[in-house]
Amino acid sequence: MSKKLLDDTSKFLSYVLRHExxxxxxxxxxxxxxxxxELIxxxxxxxxxxxxxxxxQVVHTNExxxxxxxxxGQHIRAVQGHSNQGVQLQLDERQPPAVLYHGTATRFIESINQKGLIPGSRHHVHLSEQLETAxxxxxxxxxxxxxxxxxSKMLAQGFKFYQAQNGVWLTEQVPAQFLEAI
Structure with missing residues (x-):
C-alpha cells in the first residue's frame, strides 16, 4: 500500500474517530x-x-x-485527542516524569502566559516526555x-496526569506558573 493512501486514511480516521x-x-x-x-x-x-x-496497516504502521x-478485533478507536463530547476515555491516573514538554508556536505564547495550556476543543492538554516530539x-x-x-510541582498541588496507549501524556490544564519556555 502506498504511503499516500496510508497517510490519507490516517487523516480520515483522525477526523471521524476523534472529532466528527x-x-x-x-x-x-x-x-x-x-x-x-460499521466504519467500513x-x-x-x-x-x-x-x-x-x-x-x-494504518493501525500497525502509524508512527x-x-x-x-x-x-x-471487532472495534477501532483513536487512543487520544478526542474533541467529541460523547467520548470520555476511561484513563488510569499515572505518575509522570518530573518534567514534560509541550511544543507550540510563538504566536500563542502571550495567551499561554495568561491562561496556561488549556485543551481547547479537546478533552486534555497533550504533553511529551521527549523534547524532539514537542x-x-x-x-x-x-x-x-x-x-x-x-x-512535580503540579502533582504536589493535586493535578492529575494520564498516559494514552501511544505514550502521550494528558492533563486537564497546565497553569502558567508551571511553564517555562526553553
Whole structure:
C-alpha cells in the first residue's frame, strides 16, 4: 500500500474517530470505539473505500500509534485527542516524569502566559516526555517554542496526569506558573 493512501486514511480516521463521526453517519460508544464493519460501511456511503487490511496497516504502521483495535478485533478507536463530547476515555491516573514538554508556536505564547495550556476543543492538554516530539508538534503551527512543564510541582498541588496507549501524556490544564519556555 502506498504511503499516500496510508497517510490519507490516517487523516480520515483522525477526523471521524476523534472529532466528527457523525460526518459519515458513524456512532462511537462512550469509550470512542466504532465497529469496524460499521466504519467500513459508513465510509463507503461517504465515497471512501476502506478495508480491514487497510485499517490494520494504518493501525500497525502509524508512527504516532494514534489508533488501536479492541481485544476482540471487532472495534477501532483513536487512543487520544478526542474533541467529541460523547467520548470520555476511561484513563488510569499515572505518575509522570518530573518534567514534560509541550511544543507550540510563538504566536500563542502571550495567551499561554495568561491562561496556561488549556485543551481547547479537546478533552486534555497533550504533553511529551521527549523534547524532539514537542518540537515536531510545535513546528506544525509556526515558529516553535518548547515549554517545559514542572509536573512535580503540579502533582504536589493535586493535578492529575494520564498516559494514552501511544505514550502521550494528558492533563486537564497546565497553569502558567508551571511553564517555562526553553
Amino acid at each position: 463521526p457523525q460526518a459519515i453517519g458513524l456512532s462511537l460508544d462512550s469509550e470512542g470505539w466504532a465497529g469496524i464493519a 460501511e459508513a465510509a463507503s456511503r461517504d465515497g471512501r473505500s476502506l478495508s480491514r487490511e487497510l485499517l490494520e 504516532k500509534k494514534r489508533f488501536s483495535f479492541s481485544e476482540d 518540537r515536531e508538534v510545535g513546528q506544525r503551527y509556526g515558529k516553535v517554542v518548547i515549554l517545559k512543564i514542572n509536573t
